[in-house]
Amino acid sequence: MHQKINQKVSVITVFDQKKSLVMPIKIKWQGKVHPIKKLGYHHHYRQGRDLIHIFSVANQSLAFRLRLNSTNLHWLLEEVSDGQVN
Amino acid sequence: MDKSINHNLPLIMHIDLNSCFATIEQQANPLLRGKAIAIAAYDSPGGCIVSPSIEAKTLGITVGTTVKQARLIKPDIIILLPDPDKYRHVNHQFNRIFSSYTPCVTPLSVDESVLDFTHMPNLNQSLIGIGKDIKLRFKKEIGEWISCSIGIGPNRFLAKLAANLKKPDGLDLIDFRNLKTIYQKVKLTDLNGINHRFEARLNAQAIYTPMDFFNANINTLEKQVFKSICGKYWYFRLRGWEVDDIALRRQSFGQTYSLGKKTKDKPILLAILMKLCEKMGRRLRTSNYQAKGIWLSLLYDDYSYWHKSHTFSSYFFTTQDLYQKSILIFNSQPQPKVVKRISVSCFNLSKQDQACQLSLWQDKQNRQISLSHSLDKLNDKFGEFSVIWATMINTDNLAIDRISFGKN
Numbered sequence: 001m002h003q004k005i006n007q008k009v010s011v012i013t014v015f016d017q018k019k020s021l022v023m024p025i026k027i028k029w030q031g032k033v034h035p036i037k038k039l040g041y042h043h044h045y046r047q048g049r050d051l052i053h054i055f056s057v058a059n060q061s062l063a064f065r066l067r068l069n070s071t072n073l074h075w076l077l078e079e080v081s082d083g084q085v086n
Numbered sequence: 087m088d089k090s091i092n093h094n095l096p097l098i099m100h101i102d103l104n105s106c107f108a109t110i111e112q113q114a115n116p117l118l119r120g121k122a123i124a125i126a127a128y129d130s131p132g133g134c135i136v137s138p139s140i141e142a143k144t145l146g147i148t149v150g151t152t153v154k155q156a157r158l159i160k161p162d163i164i165i166l167l168p169d170p171d172k173y174r175h176v177n178h179q180f181n182r183i184f185s186s187y188t189p190c191v192t193p194l195s196v197d198e199s200v201l202d203f204t205h206m207p208n209l210n211q212s213l214i215g216i217g218k219d220i221k222l223r224f225k226k227e228i229g230e231w232i233s234c235s236i237g238i239g240p241n242r243f244l245a246k247l248a249a250n251l252k253k254p255d256g257l258d259l260i261d262f263r264n265l266k267t268i269y270q271k272v273k274l275t276d277l278n279g280i281n282h283r284f285e286a287r288l289n290a291q292a293i294y295t296p297m298d299f300f301n302a303n304i305n306t307l308e309k310q311v312f313k314s315i316c317g318k319y320w321y322f323r324l325r326g327w328e329v330d331d332i333a334l335r336r337q338s339f340g341q342t343y344s345l346g347k348k349t350k351d352k353p354i355l356l357a358i359l360m361k362l363c364e365k366m367g368r369r370l371r372t373s374n375y376q377a378k379g380i381w382l383s384l385l386y387d388d389y390s391y392w393h394k395s396h397t398f399s400s401y402f403f404t405t406q407d408l409y410q411k412s413i414l415i416f417n418s419q420p421q422p423k424v425v426k427r428i429s430v431s432c433f434n435l436s437k438q439d440q441a442c443q444l445s446l447w448q449d450k451q452n453r454q455i456s457l458s459h460s461l462d463k464l465n466d467k468f469g470e471f472s473v474i475w476a477t478m479i480n481t482d483n484l485a486i487d488r489i490s491f492g493k494n
Contacts, residue, residue, distance in 0.1 A: 038116055043175035043176070063116065063117045082117065083118050083121065083164075086164075
């Protein structure tokens with residue numbers, strides 16, 4: 001099921017200096033901590049002057065679409081998916 | 087030795103990303119991998135599938151299948167809406183990788199590019215080696231699920247044919263040595279540019295296979311089959327000579343919108359038309375063009391179709407001008423009916439800095455131009471549609487961005 005969420009969430013990220021890779025590793029959403037195992041894709045686009053980063057990440061059971069606004073550094077959980085049909 | 091065949095080294099590479107949008111979505115969301123998914127312009131039953139995944143294609147779901155038909159074939163197919171920003175980003179990654187091999191890269195669409203190595207110095211690596219390298223870099227730098235088919239040939243036509251020989255994840259080369267063998271294995275409609283209508287035209291002249299086509303006399307092709315210079319072009323194209331390396335000039339900018347709720351309500355239709363004109367105008371002005379002509383087409387609920395174009399005496403590029411001129415055409419439709427699809431485009435283009443006839447009402451026009459530039463600056467700074475024309479109120483969810491190509 002794919003569900004639009006659009007809620008602010010707490011996120012822990014790491015920066016791997018060797019791979020030059022930024023990756024969210026934990027998300028706290030609705031009081032529950034979801035560990036992240038895989039970064040599917042990271043892309044960015046401009047919304048006016050704001051640079052928006054989208055991290056498509058997943059663990060074994062859920063995939064998350066996270067949005068980081070690089071102007072105010074706020075994280076938003078845009079979508080959640082369990083990879084099944086709606 | 088057949089001297090009419092091009093015996094030069096095959097130096098054109100055609101790269102085609104397999105099931106582009108669906109593969110990118112499977113890359114982003116690992117839980118979708120190995121499943122039948124499809125990207126559709128709309129997820130309503132009548133929505134058109136624009137990119138089925140490789141798994142969906144094996145079930146017979148192709149581009150153009152409706153969501154309803156796809157669900158009949160595979161009830162648990164996952165339908166997703168397009169994410170143009172993501173696809174544009176992947177497209178930029180492709181182009182970055184391609185340009186590290188040759189400066190002559192021609193993007194044909196969001197998922198297809200042609201790399202020309204003709205003017206490159208002697209390469210230490212064969213083109214097959216470069217093809218393998220590109221495939222590896224796709225997986226390493228974009229994502230492990232991304233795969234592409236690569237074709238190499240002496241011209242664009244044969245490179246494209248080679249890329250289509252094995253899907254997904256193919257790498258094939260066609261040159262003077264295996265050209266005839268390949269033609270013996272494929273059908274006429276496998277040749278890029280030959281659709282069922284052309285096939286019928288060729289059949290009428292007793293050309294039933296690509297080998298018959300290849301063996302046809304140049305005069306037969308030019309005088310009897312195509313009845314134009316196209317026949318001569320096909321004669322050379324089939325033999326590996328380049329006839330398709332043409333730089334096309336932009337002729338028009340246009341927008342189309344299929345209405346979710348069909349209507350004949352004029353204020354609603356004009357609001358949509360305004361939004362289409364704003365989107366078209368933004369692209370026109372960003373590319374530094376101005377237009378002299380407007381074309382409007384309406385597809386009605388009863389599947390009848392009306393369209394009209396008009397060329398005006400002076401150039402224009404502001405949204406206001408584009409809209410006002412579109413309304414003139416809109417109001418000239420013979421009978422208002424329930425509209426299903428609206429398309430508007432502007433043509434007869436010239437660069438904005440080109441000298442043109444000044445208007446007698448230059449002062450008013452200058453103010454409109456200043457206003458248009460100011461609105462564009464505001465939308466550049468705060469994001470698309472931050473400031474909108476009053477006519478566009480309540481059109482937030484209409485005519486949204488769906489196509490990822492042709493925009494930076």
